[in-house]
Amino acid sequence: MSGTTRRASNSLFLLAIVLLILMGVLAFVFDVKSPAPPWWNVYAIWIAAIVLITAIVATIGRMKNGKVLGIAIDGRHKYSLSRLQMTFWTILVIATIYTFTLWNLGFSTAPMNFVVPPVLWALMGISSISLVGSPLILNNKPVSEVVKIASPVHAQWSDLIAGEENGNRETIDLARVQMLLITIIVGISYTILIAMELARAKASAAVIVAKLNAKNAPAAA
């Protein structure tokens, strides 16, 4: 990795962190008491949080392994399905926690007082088990049997679905394909559920603003 690229990655990493902090400051400014501009809404907060956290994760991966998704490359220099999955859930859940907190600043005295359902804990736990269990299983196999690539730069997307041993490296691993598909579908579905919750909050906020405007209108007149 060249010096210029490394400096660019470092700058992007710091910029993303600064912007995340700036979002927190904006949330203090644009609460329900001082009507926010139209571009400041719960979706804007959520998308910005996802983009910025993804940028942080991408710069970490690029700095370490020379690829944007380098965080998902394991010790054998291959893309790891369990690492990719854990990265996805981490970005989604952390960005959503941040969004909920910033949004609640204007509507609640305890902005972080929201419930994380046990099902979500279970989901994160299952991903962690795979993340820890996967290398444990491979470490118990003879080194000569497990596929290892020379450099992380040569990691390929096909690593996610190909066999991990020399005996099946050219074949598609059906268990991995199934897990990838289920993760994509559940991930998209849960993202939609979060978006629906945000839509409900946005609609309630619009009702509040309308009510406040209606109450203030006769007084102003």
Added chain:
Amino acid sequence: MLPRQRKKIVTDAKDQVPPLDSEALAKVEETAKLMVKNADNILNELTKQAAALGAKAETVADAAISSFPEMSAGIIALLTISHAGYLTYKAVKK
């Protein structure tokens, strides 16, 4: 010992309140009425503000996000089976 002499309280002429004429009385009455009216206005305004604040607190709470979305336990079972299959297949020698 000589008996202690009682101090005689003398009221000076300057301490005495002069009797109010009808014009001054009318002014006092007018000021008192004005004060009562203002107090009523302030009380009404305070009551309105308190009611508005209460209503706002009630509706504002609705816009707060109180929970992550729920997910069916069946989905988790599906994911668990998928992960179990993935790890088991990984453990088998190919």
